[in-house]
Amino acid sequence: MKVIKNGKKNKMTKQMMEEILENWNSWKHDIYESNRSVWNVRDDSQIDMIETILKEKLEWLERNEK
Numbered sequence: 001m002k003v004i005k006n007g008k009k010n011k012m013t014k015q016m017m018e019e020i021l022e023n024w025n026s027w028k029h030d031i032y033e034s035n036r037s038v039w040n041v042r043d044d045s046q047i048d049m050i051e052t053i054l055k056e057k058l059e060w061l062e063r064n065e066k
């Protein structure tokens with residue numbers, strides 16, 4: 001859990017992670033469109049890695065959320 005400024009604990013839930021992943025699927029296209037003229041293979045790899053990390057976190061939450 002991450003402690004935020006007002007002292008309350010903020011716990012990531014499976015539902016929140018699903019929303020983030022859903023948003024990411026839209027944002028990644030926006031990022032590409034905004035940077036199309038300078039986009040390269042390394043950028044594709046970074047986008048793919050971010051998506052992998054998000055999916056792994058969702059899978060972890062699905063296994064461990066009570």
